[in-house]
Amino acid sequence: MPELPEVETTLRAIKKFQRQQLIEIKVNNRNLRWKVAKSIEIDTKNQRILNLKRRAKYIIFELESLSLLLHLGMSGSLRIAKRDENYFLKHDHIEFIFENEKIIYNDPRRFGSLHITRDINNHNLIRFLGPEPLSKSFNNKYLFNLCTNSKTNIKTLLMNQKNVVGIGNIYASEALFLSKINPVKQSNKLTIEECKRLTASSKKILNSAIKCGGTTLKDFYSADGNAGYFKIKLNVYGREGLDCSKCNSKIKKVTVNNRATFYCSQCQS
DNA sequence: CGAAAAACCTGGCAGC
């Protein structure tokens, strides 16, 4: 799925629906990560969208009296179509119907989710999330403090959404490469200087990915109707056996916390 | 308890 930059790009593509009236939601297939509640269709009828925003990898629809919480999982995507468009794809789960257009949520692997809540900030999926990586609260002191108290490896720590949100498997490898830190290094061995490099690198890679309009891999489609995807230059992810862009050694692949992890053993210690 | 591994799904691709 989308990591933070892809979710942000998706949000921007549907931002024009802010202030519009949501006429209704149609659910074609309730089977997502959790079963989609029946009240999604009932309680959202004819409500204006007051605000559309992102928190971590979630997209939040703030309606007049409640909020919708959408996660794209591994393979979820949104696309915009004309309201009367009758062309559907396999795995089109949900339609958000507006006056002239609709947003269609497609999710082949069904790892995504849609929730309805009256108290978004206290929702269980939201309340335990760490700070946004692009905010000032994700800084060297904050990270160093987390690291000091953790024996787990730094990549796992970085991908734990309780520590900092939005960083997924691709950008974790990339941020660690940019900061010259080995992904399996024990967190409590990191110095404050390394934490400074890692927070800076994380912001840098996420920002440049957002600037490119998202992403990296094949499943991602931007929601504004432009099929295809944009590509940012990856230094390590998916480059096992290829030359490191900074030195003459080969990129290595290991498994960390059940996830493919790429790094340069020469550059990263 | 915390950490590691398995589980949830489908589809695409490499290899035979």
Added chain:
DNA sequence: TGCTGCCAGGTTTTTC
């Protein structure tokens, strides 16, 4: 072609 096994951007649940 067609089968099998493996892999995939995430997160929760189960197991150790």
